[in-house]
Amino acid sequence: MRHRFLFEQMVRRELRQKYKGSVLGIAWYLINPLVLMGAYALVFKVLLDIANIPDYPVFLLAGLIVWVFFAQALLAAAPSLVLNAPLVRKVRFPRETIPASVATVQLVTFVAMLLLLLPVALVVRDSLDPALLLLPVIVAFLFCLVLGLSMLVAVLHAHFRDVEPVLAAGLLPWFFLTPLFLPVEDFPGIDDHELIGDLLEWGNPVAPFVDSVRTILWAGEAPDLAHLAYVAAAGLIALALGAVVFRRMERDLAVVL
Amino acid sequence: MSDLAAGEIVLERATRSFRLVHERPRTLKELAVSLGRRPASEVPALREFDLRVAPGEAVGMVGRNGAGKTSLLRCLAGIVPLDAGRAECGGRVVSLIELGAGFGQDFTGRENIWLNGALHGFSREEVEERIAQIVEFSELAEFIDVPVKAYSAGMFLRLGFAIVAHLEADVLLIDEILAVGDESFQRKCLNRISEQMEAGATLVLVSHDPAAIERVCDRVVVVDTGRKEFDGPVAEGLLHYHRMLGTERGASLSLRPHAADRTVTITELEIKDAEGRARHMFRPGEPLHVTLSLAGRAERAVVAVEVRDRQGATIFRTDVTAGAVHDTLGATFAIPRVTLLGGDYDLVAGVLNQDAPAGPTLDRVARFSVTHVSDGEGVADLRGSWTFEPAQSGSEVLR
Numbered sequence: 321m322r323h324r325f326l327f328e329q330m331v332r333r334e335l336r337q338k339y340k341g342s343v344l345g346i347a348w349y350l351i352n353p354l355v356l357m358g359a360y361a362l363v364f365k366v367l368l369d370i371a372n373i374p375d376y377p378v379f380l381l382a383g384l385i386v387w388v389f390f391a392q393a394l395l396a397a398a399p400s401l402v403l404n405a406p407l408v409r410k411v412r413f414p415r416e417t418i419p420a421s422v423a424t425v426q427l428v429t430f431v432a433m434l435l436l437l438l439p440v441a442l443v444v445r446d447s448l449d450p451a452l453l454l455l456p457v458i459v460a461f462l463f464c465l466v467l468g469l470s471m472l473v474a475v476l477h478a479h480f481r482d483v484e485p486v487l488a489a490g491l492l493p494w495f496f497l498t499p500l501f502l503p504v505e506d507f508p509g510i511d512d513h514e515l516i517g518d519l520l521e522w523g524n525p526v527a528p529f530v531d532s533v534r535t536i537l538w539a540g541e542a543p544d545l546a547h548l549a550y551v552a553a554a555g556l557i558a559l560a561l562g563a564v565v566f567r568r569m570e571r572d573l574a575v576v577l
Numbered sequence: 578m579s580d581l582a583a584g585e586i587v588l589e590r591a592t593r594s595f596r597l598v599h600e601r602p603r604t605l606k607e608l609a610v611s612l613g614r615r616p617a618s619e620v621p622a623l624r625e626f627d628l629r630v631a632p633g634e635a636v637g638m639v640g641r642n643g644a645g646k647t648s649l650l651r652c653l654a655g656i657v658p659l660d661a662g663r664a665e666c667g668g669r670v671v672s673l674i675e676l677g678a679g680f681g682q683d684f685t686g687r688e689n690i691w692l693n694g695a696l697h698g699f700s701r702e703e704v705e706e707r708i709a710q711i712v713e714f715s716e717l718a719e720f721i722d723v724p725v726k727a728y729s730a731g732m733f734l735r736l737g738f739a740i741v742a743h744l745e746a747d748v749l750l751i752d753e754i755l756a757v758g759d760e761s762f763q764r765k766c767l768n769r770i771s772e773q774m775e776a777g778a779t780l781v782l783v784s785h786d787p788a789a790i791e792r793v794c795d796r797v798v799v800v801d802t803g804r805k806e807f808d809g810p811v812a813e814g815l816l817h818y819h820r821m822l823g824t825e826r827g828a829s830l831s832l833r834p835h836a837a838d839r840t841v842t843i844t845e846l847e848i849k850d851a852e853g854r855a856r857h858m859f860r861p862g863e864p865l866h867v868t869l870s871l872a873g874r875a876e877r878a879v880v881a882v883e884v885r886d887r888q889g890a891t892i893f894r895t896d897v898t899a900g901a902v903h904d905t906l907g908a909t910f911a912i913p914r915v916t917l918l919g920g921d922y923d924l925v926a927g928v929l930n931q932d933a934p935a936g937p938t939l940d941r942v943a944r945f946s947v948t949h950v951s952d953g954e955g956v957a958d959l960r961g962s963w964t965f966e967p968a969q970s971g972s973e974v975l976r
Contacts, residue, residue, distance in 0.1 A: 325704075326695035333681040333692060410675040412655040413696045482604040574656045575595060 323414055330421035338425060349392075349429040350436065353384040360384075364501050371502060375444050375538065381437055382537040383500040383530040389430035390466055390526055391491050397422045397470030398477045398484040405577035415570055416563075419474035423467045434459070441537045451535075451542040458532045458543070461555030465525065468555075468562030475569045479576055498526050525554045581667030583747040584632030584779040586653065591626040591662035593652055594619040622648035624803040625662065632667070632747070635780040637790030637811065639818045640800035646783045649800065650674060650750050653781065666779075668747025671697050673738070675752070686721040686728070686736055687712075693740045707743045714769070715739035735762060742769045749773060752783045767792050787815050787858070788919055791949045812860070812948060819857040819946065840930045841873030841902050843880075843940040848924060851911075857945045861958045865915045865945070867924060871899070871906040875930035878902045882910050883925040883939070884917075892922075892956055899928070916958040919949030 357380045364371040373379050397419045401408060404418050434455075442448060477483035497520060504510060504521045521527055528550045532543040543551075581587060596619050622645045630636055638646045651657040652664045654672040680689050690711055694704035712721050715735040725733065741749075749770070770793050774780055784790055790797060790811065797814025799807035799821065807817040850856045851864040859865055867882060881896035899908060927939035953960045 323698075325701045326698070329692045329695040332688070333684065336681060336683045406675070407696070409651075409656065410672075411696050412670070412672065413698070480605050571658045574651065 323417060326413060327417050327421065327424075330417045331424050334421045334425045335428075349388075350433055353381060353388050353433060356384050356388075357381050360501050370508060371506075373502075373506075375441075378437070378441050378444055379534060379538045380501065382441070382534040383498075385430060385433045385437065386462065386530045386533050387495060387498055387500060387526065388433075389426055389462070390529075391495065392429075393423045393426035393466045393470055394473055394487060395484075395491070396426060398473040398487055400470075401474045401478040401573065402481070402577060408577055409574045415573060416471060416566060419470040419566075420467060422474075423463070423470040426466070427463055431459070437537065445538075445540050447540055449536075449540040451540060454542055454548075455533070455536050457548075458529065458536070458551055461551045462529050462533075464555030464559040465529070468558030468560070471562035471566040472558075475566045475573070478573055479569060494524070494526075498524055498530060500530060503531070522550070525558070528554065581665055582632055583668030584777065585667040586628065586630035586748060586779060586781065587663065587665050588626050588628040588649075588653070589663040591623050591628075591649075591652060591664045592621070592660050593623045593648060593657065594621040594660060595648075596620075621803050623652065623659075626803070626805055628798065628805065628808070630779055630781070632779055633774065633777055634796060635774055635782070635794040637794035637797045637814070638781060638783040638800060639785070639787075639790065639797060639814070640806075641822070644800045645803040646800050647674070647752055648803075650752050650781065650783055653748075654750050666748040666750075669698065669745075670748045670750065671741055671744050671746035672750040673741040673752065674750070680725055680733075680737075682726040683724050685724050686715070686717055689725055689736065690740055693737075694744060697741075697744050699744055703744075711739045711743045714743065714765075731759070731762075738766055738769075742766065742773065745776065746773070746778055749778050749780045751780070753785065763789075787818075787946055788949055790815070791919070815946075815948070816856070816858050820855070822857070839873065840933055841871060841875040841878050841928050843869050843926050843928050844872045845870035846924070846926050846941040846943050848943050848945050857943075858948065859915050859945060860948050861916070861918055861950055861953075861960075862914050865912045867910040867912070867926065869908040869910070869926055871902050871908065871928055872904065873902055873930075874904070875902045875928075875932065877931040878906075879929045879931055880908060881927045881929070881939070883927075885923045885925060886956060887921050889923075892917075898931075915947060917947045918953055918955055918958050919947055920956070921946050 357377055360380050361376055365373075365376050400418050400422045401415065407413075408415060408418075473483055473487055499507075499520055504517050504527075507517070510517045521531075528547050532547045532551055535541050535543045535547070626645075626649065638649065640646050648657065650672065651674065652659055653666055654670060654674065655664075655666075656672075656674075681692060684692060687708070690708055691701075691704055694707075712718055715721075715732075715738075717732060717736060717739075720728070720732065725736070728736070741751075751770070767789060770780060770782075774793070780793065782790060782794060794811055797807070797809065797811050797818070798805060799814055799818050801821065806821070807814050845868075847855055847868045848857060849866045849868060850859075851866060853866070869880065871878065871880070878899045878901070879896050880899045881894065883891055883895075884893040886892055895910075899906065921944060923942050923944055925939050925942045927941075950960070
């Protein structure tokens, strides 16, 4: 916490750089999931007609904002150390603050979207459930996951410059393999491919987060214990992994950048 | 973490080498390709460097480009880790290795003060306390709320230095930055550094400017090819450094490389002390000898010697009829006392054949420096003695 002030300043700097010269500013980041939601609703509800899900827009949005947060943070974090090379080469300071401030800026956007979606979900469902109290917990672990992976990709990219393109290429199939538009058990072909179903649900670290946030916001229920345990474990493991790898590879940053 | 006193600096057998940039694998493919090959060649930047600096000392670091000075500073600042050995500073370290490195271009001057304070590990309250002083020192009061991308290079420099100079440090590491900026701001910076030193800070200053080092440092370390070549008092250190440069690149430069049409030229120009040793640094009042070698053929040759200041203005010129030159002729111009004050000067020499005058006559130039003194400024050494009359007779007259 000694570096709280530094961290605060870095987040401000990141925010300023991100929104400089854009008229709509933060609104762009709110529009992105809305557009995705519109397209998904059109394809899966209207055209393919396979999504027999009530309040489908809320269902979609609850998952999409989690994904957008995850993907945007990683994409922004990967080149962050390289972009701040002059700083790293000339000043001694805790370099974790660079990817951490990038992830935090994305968190701010995510929370803003969450706060916009929340009243909509409440009105649509017309009930106030105690499960909502779990939402901050899930968000906290989600941030651990994003923070850990942000540090990981940032420091890896500083050493090997093809991490970012690989990540960018990987995020697209990852997006489609994340059960965003239907719950895994609703996939028409899922009964013949149980293994794939399990993999989609548990092999993808983002999926349980998507599922949990959706369960709370859309269904108004508390996620089951398995989900909660998974979410906590994934968040903490990612954070520990990111911190350890970062610490190790950070030493030579001023030289490789 | 460290057992050093605040302001103490220790380097023990500090060693660091760098791989040439183009040989380092930058992508996974290059890494895969490079596996199984012999390791790439490494360029040593520091070799078993030992240095101890006591709290409150001011050390000037000189050396040629690429000698390892900046590497040394970056290792001391903890930016670059050592391969072997130890490099540590006690207490709070503030480094100024590149101006404006941590500036956000879209931030205003004021916001950048916050950011830079934070980067150097200062708290909100500590920055708050100093912000008024920083703004005043930078002389940017009316621009302080303008984004720095609109700043000129000079304004950038002012702000960058003002910030660092007002963050109280136990150890100050400064690289070369005083070379930029106008004379009056440079002086202001040096004064501010001196103030910090009086408050007890330890200073390591890397500079090519002997004047700056003389003004604030009491010890000089000469670095060459990653090793410590000299460590001692300033005047001797700078002499050592200049001698090193002198032997390295020859005493003088030719102004007229294609002088084929000339019947007589100066082929060598050397600046020496009274004992005949090549030298480039003099104290005011010391003797300075200029030795010239002439080549060619002329019955009536006129030799000219000129001293110019840094701006190229002539501050002294003399010429003499040397007589006949047949093939070669040596000449010495002995100045018994260098009556110049601190600074860099060019010594220019030329020769003219009076029977076949052709073009400008100046052939060669060599540079020398005069050390600064505490009791005089300017170009000419007109230092004298003062006497003061007691005032009572004057007051009698008034009455």
